[in-house]
Amino acid sequence: MKLNRPRGTRDFTPAETEKRRYIENRMRSIAEHWGYGEVKTPTFEHTELFTIKSGEAIVDELYTFKDKGGRDIALRPELTAPVLRMYVNEMSVSPKPIRLYYFENCFRYERPQKGRFREFWQFGTELIGSDSAQAEAEAIALAAAMVSDIGIEADLRIGHLGVVRGLIQDLDAQVQAEAMRLMDKKDIDGLRILLSDHPDLRERLPALLDADIDEARSIIDDAQPLEELQATLSVLDHYGARYEVDFGIVRGLDYYTGMVFEMYAAGLGAQNQICGGGTYRLAQLFGGSETPSCGFGIGFDRVLEVCGIEPPHEPRVAVVYLPDVVEDAIRVASRLRDDAGVCTTIDISGRKFGQQLKHADAIGADYAVIVGAQEVAAGMITLRDMQTGEQEMIGLGDAVLRIMDGGEGADHPISRGGSAVLDLP
RNA sequence: GCUGGGAUAGGGUAGCUGGUCAUCCUAUGGGACUGUGGAUCCCACGACCCGGGUUCAAAUCCCGGCCCCGGCCCCA
Numbered sequence: 001m002k003l004n005r006p007r008g009t010r011d012f013t014p015a016e017t018e019k020r021r022y023i024e025n026r027m028r029s030i031a032e033h034w035g036y037g038e039v040k041t042p043t044f045e046h047t048e049l050f051t052i053k054s055g056e057a058i059v060d061e062l063y064t065f066k067d068k069g070g071r072d073i074a075l076r077p078e079l080t081a082p083v084l085r086m087y088v089n090e091m092s093v094s095p096k097p098i099r100l101y102y103f104e105n106c107f108r109y110e111r112p113q114k115g116r117f118r119e120f121w122q123f124g125t126e127l128i129g130s131d132s133a134q135a136e137a138e139a140i141a142l143a144a145a146m147v148s149d150i151g152i153e154a155d156l157r158i159g160h161l162g163v164v165r166g167l168i169q170d171l172d173a174q175v176q177a178e179a180m181r182l183m184d185k186k187d188i189d190g191l192r193i194l195l196s197d198h199p200d201l202r203e204r205l206p207a208l209l210d211a212d213i214d215e216a217r218s219i220i221d222d223a224q225p226l227e228e229l230q231a232t233l234s235v236l237d238h239y240g241a242r243y244e245v246d247f248g249i250v251r252g253l254d255y256y257t258g259m260v261f262e263m264y265a266a267g268l269g270a271q272n273q274i275c276g277g278g279t280y281r282l283a284q285l286f287g288g289s290e291t292p293s294c295g296f297g298i299g300f301d302r303v304l305e306v307c308g309i310e311p312p313h314e315p316r317v318a319v320v321y322l323p324d325v326v327e328d329a330i331r332v333a334s335r336l337r338d339d340a341g342v343c344t345t346i347d348i349s350g351r352k353f354g355q356q357l358k359h360a361d362a363i364g365a366d367y368a369v370i371v372g373a374q375e376v377a378a379g380m381i382t383l384r385d386m387q388t389g390e391q392e393m394i395g396l397g398d399a400v401l402r403i404m405d406g407g408e409g410a411d412h413p414i415s416r417g418g419s420a421v422l423d424l425p
Numbered sequence: 426g427c428u429g430g431g432a433u434a435g436g437g438u439a440g441c442u443g444g445u446c447a448u449c450c451u452a453u454g455g456g457a458c459u460g461u462g463g464a465u466c467c468c469a470c471g472a473c474c475c476g477g478g479u480u481c482a483a484a485u486c487c488c489g490g491c492c493c494c495g496g497c498c499c500c501a
Contacts, residue, residue: 004474004491004492007491007492007493058499058500060426060499061499061500078501106501108499108500108501110499110500111426111498111499112493112494113494113495113496114494114495115501116499116500116501120501121501122501124501181499262501269495269496270495270496270497271500271501273500273501274501275501276500276501297501298501299500299501300501301501302501303501320460320461320462322459322460352458352459352460353459353460353461354458354459354460354461354462355455355458355462356461356462357460357461357462357463358461358462358463359462360462361462361463362453362462362463368461368462370460370461372460373460374460382460382461384461384462386462386463389461389462389463391461
């Protein structure tokens with residue numbers, strides 16, 4: 001009987017993995033250029049870490065189990081809580097602010113759909129120890145820079161939870177939650193029905209959905225959140241980011257406290273959100289001191305679906321040889337790999353010369369390096385361009401230079417100056 | 426959790442108003458081809474999602490399940 005992978009999980013072929021790795025590295029590189037350091041946390045944590053403040057919704061989606069010691073364990077559904085737990089445990093005396101990033105798999109028991117899997121990857125950052133306007137603007141600008149670097153045009157929307165929360169703070173907790181949900185859905189009719197007993201809010205809350213900051217000022221009583229948001233946006237303008245203010249942005253995770261933002265991309269159907277983040281307070285809940293922070297998570301799998309860039313092509317070489325010179329052929333392959341850093345394969349199946357060439361084509365080799373008695377006698381190799389069919393007997397060093405030039409401008413560790421980097425023994 | 430549509434070799438498909446060894450393309454391995462591939466020909470390989478039911482007979486009809494692709498909910 002054939003075994004299949006569990007629902008909502010995926011296998012990745014070499015081609016897919018190459019692309020994922022390439023995109024991952026680009027995002028990683030940007031985070032590091034902004035001074036963020038990578039952290040790793042456990043794949044599973046005490047279930048409690050996620051139930052404290054992440055919100056009901058996420059708890060229902062947790063993969064949980066008891067380990068052999070009877071402990072309640074959960075696979076991580078996200079990384080903000082683990083990273084903040086780590087901060088409290090190991091880094092609370094590090095100089096602030098602390099800039100951290102992560103790239104990890106997460107697990108949620110949900111119904112799989114386009115862009116939604118049970119095991120999925122998140123790339124995120126946390127800026128711990130500040131919620132200044134500059135900190136918030138940095139988080140948003142960094143997210144925008146990453147998304148844009150990998151060729152995605154996304155819609156950036158920024159809001160502030162304090163605006164809506166300030167208006168509805170006197171309502172029942174349950175009504176508040178429902179009001180937030182309807183704001184998120186932009187469901188104006190639903191809001192009017194829900195708030196039918198509060199004639200004042202019934203008009204003001206839906207009006208917020210279309211309001212810019214100035215309009216919002218006349219709708220709400222406490223202007224403090226608006227001043228905070230205004231300050232952040234002013235800094236963000238220096239980064240040149242394009243965004244829209246949206247007071248209907250209501251993050252699903254309960255630990256957010258102030259500014260919140262989301263990014264959307266076309267082409268993903270119902271799961272079009274590729275990034276979410278904001279300002280939150282979690283350290284205190286995990287036993288640390290009050291530490292304002294802000295961060296975001298990017299849905300790596302969703303980003304991959306819509307990103308428009310491909311990894312650069314690295315030239316591939318197949319050494320094709322006659323049986324009587326197998327030793328020389330292996331030596332040539334080793335030289336190509338070890339001394340010149342060229343991706344090189346050599347037949348191990350006892351194929352005949354013609355079949356080796358055919359196989360080289362089948363696996364997509366860019367060049368065949370041919371080794372036969374003539375080449376060995378001349379101390380050279382024959383370099384065949386598999387695309388054009390042109391070939392020439394030249395020194396191995398010259399061959400390497402040509403192979404590198406054929407690869408699209410990729411940097412290689414060998415010097416391009418010398419004429420003969422390598423020679424046959 | 427609710428809802429719509431699907432499932433035939435590794436990939437793509439025909440058959441699906443039940444009835445001979447389940448069609449074709451492609452991929453893969455080998456051969457024609459002993460220092461020159463992509464063509465052609467031949468051979469090999471390889472499938473009816475699982476379990477029940479109806480029937481003399483089920484890939485085909487019915488029921489249940491699992492899985493896949495969407496939508497809702499929720500979220501990345």
